[in-house]
Structure formats: C-alpha cells, structure tokens
Amino acid sequence: MTDVTPLAKELTEYTVTPGVLGFIVFAVLGVGVWVLLRSMSRHLGRIDFEEGAGERRDGGEPAADESSTGRSAATSS
Structure with a gap:
C-alpha cells in the first residue's frame, strides 16, 4: 500500500498546533468577552440606588419586604 x-x-x-483557525x-472569544464586560459596566453604572434604603423606613420600624419575611407574593395570597 502506498503512503x-x-x-x-x-x-x-x-x-x-491549533494554527491560524485556533x-x-x-x-474572537477575547473580543466578545471585552464587549460583554464593557456592556455590563455601562449597565451597572446606570443603576441608581439609595444607600441604606433597606435598613429602616419611616423613622424606626424595619422594612417589611419579601426577603426579610421569607415569603413571596405568590405564597402570601
């Protein structure tokens, strides 16, 4: 048989070796990650939040939300 x-x-x-295609x-994967990180940074920069908003409301009582009671809106009705 011939080679x-x-x-x-x-x-x-x-x-x-992986060659040119590799x-x-x-x-392309590196550029994609860079674009996603820029987009995430831009979106996180647009978030507006108040420091300490979840600590106390109306001068004394703790905030009552789903995370502190452990119940969701679907189970409470």
Missing part, C-alpha cells in the same frame, strides 16, 4: 502523505511528519502531542477563534 498517502509522503511528506507528513509523525504526529505527536508536540507537533500538533488563533482566530481565541481572538
């Missing part, structure tokens, strides 16, 4: 690829080297774990895929 199909007479110029091919013996393939080992050290001779096989680099392109890695670069």
Whole structure:
C-alpha cells in the first residue's frame, strides 16, 4: 500500500498546533468577552440606588419586604 502523505511528519502531542483557525477563534472569544464586560459596566453604572434604603423606613420600624419575611407574593395570597 502506498503512503498517502509522503511528506507528513509523525504526529505527536508536540507537533500538533491549533494554527491560524485556533488563533482566530481565541481572538474572537477575547473580543466578545471585552464587549460583554464593557456592556455590563455601562449597565451597572446606570443603576441608581439609595444607600441604606433597606435598613429602616419611616423613622424606626424595619422594612417589611419579601426577603426579610421569607415569603413571596405568590405564597402570601
């Protein structure tokens, strides 16, 4: 039987490389992560919240919300 690829080297774990396609895929993933991080940073920067809003309301009584009572709106009705 004849050798199909007479110029091919013996393939080992050290001779096989990802090549150009691997680099392109890695670069596209890196750019995608960078875009998502910029978007997340921009969206988090738009959040407006009050410091200590959940501590006390109307001068003394603790806030009564679902997280402090452990009940949701669906189970309370």
